[in-house]
Amino acid sequence: MLDGVRILAWGTRDALRLGAALLEHAGAQVAFAQSPSDGFAYDVIVVSSDVSPESDRRVIAALKAAGKHIVCDITATGAHDSRERMGFSDAQIQAISGLMDTTGFAAGEPVRIGVPFAELSAALYACAAIAAAVRVERLHGIAQNIDVTLFGCAASALTTFLPAAFAQRTAARVGNRHPACAPWNAYRTRDGWVLICTSTEDQWRKIKGVAGVPQLDDPRFASLRGRVLDVDALDALIERWTTTLTTDQCSKLCEAIGVAAGPIVPVAGLSGEPNFRLRHAQAAQRIDAQGIDGETYRQVPIFGISRLSNADEPTPASCAAPRAGTDDEARVSSAGPLAGIKVVEIGQYTTAPLVGKHLAALGAQVVKVEPPDGEVARSWTPGQAGTSYFFALNNTDKQTIALDLKQQADKAYLAALLADADVLVENLRPGALAKLGFDRESLGRINPRLIYCSISGFGMASAYPARPAFDTVIQAMGGLMDLTQSRGEPVKVGVSGADILGGQAALFAIVASLAGSARQEGAFVEISMQDVAAWCALFAAGNRAPEGIAVACIDGHVWLESDEGCATDLLAARAKAARCGSLTRAAAVAALARAGVRAVPVARVVELVEDADFLADVLSVARDANGAFWPIVKVPYRLSRTPARVRIVPGAPEVVVGAAARASRFDAIA
Incomplete structure (x- = not known):
């Protein structure tokens, strides 16, 4: 590396x-x-x-x-x-x-x-x-x-x-809920909290069955739309069931029926969390013996790397010694740092797509493999021309193809793609790719020098081999929700924090592997999102941030923080003395500055699209194959001589049919 x-x-x-x-x-x-x-x-x-x-x-x-x-x-x-x-x-x-x-x-x-x-x-x-x-x-x-x-x-x-x-809409805070799925929330149990996340009708039927609460058969809850509309009543009924169980009992019941669920683990209790202790025994023992200090986080690696398979054979190095003066710098700059690298991405939603987006921005050729009907996130709203803004933001600069990996011909096509690829990144359930015939040994035979990156909730070696994982569950079980609280109640990070940080960890591990001066064999890169979340939580617990508070104004909130390290009650008193509640955010910031208190406005997301700094430094525009314009986000790092570029929004996935067509299209990709 x-x-x-x-x-x-x-x-x-x-x-x-x-x-x-x-x-x-x-x-x-x-x-x-x-x-x-x-x-x-x-x-x-x-x-x-x-x-x-x-x-x-x-x-x-x-x-x-x-x-x-x-x-x-x-x-x-x-x-x-x-x-x-x-x-x-x-x-x-x-x-x-x-x-x-x-x-x-x-x-x-x-x-x-x-x-x-x-x-x-x-x-x-x-x-x-x-x-x-x-x-x-x-x-x-x-x-x-x-x-x-x-x-x-x-x-x-x-x-x-x-x-x-x-789309010029304001997205409200949703706490621990999902704006489009229900039931999906944190529910009280006999001894704590449990996160339960359902995303399909089948999962809803299974939860309703194990809960055994007759009122859940109410016609109001028969459809997803109805459950979302009456979510307060629905959550009260679900909690009627969860409060009869311990958190562990509820989690195991959900795991048995294939529903994502898990406890809200206190960061101080990570050492006793079964999967954390299995994967990080030394860190757990250190926490038990010494508690959490400023260096504890260093005991938890956020990625693991090992040989791809026992069948690996040495191959020529992928990154040669410097050749100063032999390259046309303009050509190198235009191509990007990862020019010549080929990536296959099999993923959806956030984690693997985030990795693929950045690898493509850095100059790699990324082929995204979608199911026959395309990734589900394509159809989310809002968007344009049948594609969601969410999908566009996460999948720029990729070539997209549709494969049915249950069909032998499509598996053969994937194998052909992988034979000449440098990287495979996926965020399927652990073992899902192996069941399709692409385990590590098989991948090693297809391509001995492949870097295979697997991103999952709990890792390959896990105390929960059958437990599905969503971002919210990982936030809960990684300590993030314990540290993020509203008036004493744990709340998830509003954005998909565990997914995003997990994807970033994978991106670093992959690029560092590609930077190796003498890479001669394949590598398996493993990312457990719970590992990444715990690493973040342990750092925060051992390195406490200054106190601060959000204070209401007539047009929103301001965030107060004092260079003097004032306690929150003193900050609240100064905000009251400045009469922030009767001022705009801008006026409150100015009034607090005169009182010696640092304050900044809490921006609403909908306001960002009219903010000059956001427009200049973050937002950009891309085009699709039809020439339509799309709002996209630049990468947040700038390389001065080989810049990363975000330019193109992909169209519908190409459906490849027949062996001859597959071969000719693969030649075109290569």
Whole structure:
């Protein structure tokens, strides 16, 4: 992976510290410094210029101009943002990006996500961009600068909320519910809470059957639309059942009938959570013995990597030594860091599609395999021309094909794709691909040098081999919901936090594998979203953020945070003294500033599409094959000499029929 790469972390942001841990796990040698006094004998220098003193900023600018190192600068906002160099905290970025407005209950205030989501996301994206830049330097001798913004990372996570904003609709906070599925919520049990998530009529019938509550047969609940409309009454009846059981009993019942469910695990209780303890025995023992401190998170790796199969045979290296001066830089810049890499993606919704989107933006050729009727998310609303904005946001720059992997001919076509691919990424249930005939040994025979990345809720070696997992369940079982609370009640991160962070972990692991200086055999990359969520939760629990509160104004809320570390009751008193409740957000921010309290407005997602900074730094436009324009989101990292580009929205998946047609179309793809 990144063995032999020398990295200097020089800055104070959490993203640098988190990134250093990730880069070390990928094999890099990482050192920390408070000043550049050692001559910079490094390949990569990671900085955070917006929270650096002016003297350090001058040195950073000189390093960027010299072009001798890969320099990655992680800042709160971009160079073209009106708030440049304001050094916002993670919570303030959550507020101004719209993230905070998506989290919490409909009748309550916006809630700060209990982990530093923007810093975590920036660390993951920065590491992926660094790995891409290392690959470019090794292949072409080109060093370049990378800029990553917390604001861009936070805004790019809004893929489930931006579609409504594009349609000029306001998406309300939904707490632990799903806006289009029911029952889907956190329910009280005899000894705690359980998350139950249903997404099909079959799952609804099974839940109704095991619950044994006669009122669930009411005609109001006969359709999904009816259940969503009467969700308050429905949830009360479901909770009538769950409160007769322990959380463990309820979870096991749901697992037995194939319904996603799980407990809301306290972060301090992760060491006793069966799957966490199975996968991370040493970390669990450390927590039992010492509790959670600032370094505990480092005991939980967010990806595992091993040989693809026992049948692997050495093959030529995929990443040669630098060839400085032998490449046309304009051609390299246009092609992207991953030019020449072929990726097959088998996934849906968020995780694997997010990985494929970024690999394609970095220049890889990505072929997305969809079921015969296309990915379900294509038909979600809102959208245009029969395709949802959500699907477009997550699947730019891919070639899409439809295969029925239950048919032998379609399996043969997939095998042909994989034979010449560099990467396979999928987020099917563990074992699903193997049942179709594509287990690790088979993949090793098809392509001994394939990087196969599997993303799942609980991992391949799991205490829950039959338990389905949705983002909400993983948030609950990974400690995220315990840390994110509204008035004492646990609440999920509004965006699909576990899915997104899991996808980012996979992206980094894949790009780092592709950057390896002498990759000679296939690799299996395993991502457990619960591992990633627990890593984030343990960092947050061991590195507490400053206190803050959301305060109501006449047109929304503002987020208050004090440089003096004021307790929330003192912040509330100052907000009351400033009469925030009778002011607009802008007026309240100004009034609080005069009182010595830092405050920022809590932006609504629908407002972002009219925000000049969002339009300049985050939003872009792509076209589809018919020439129609689509709103899309740029990647939140900028590589100065081999930029990542987001350009095209795919059309309907191509249906390939017949062996000859398959072969000719594969030749065209290749």
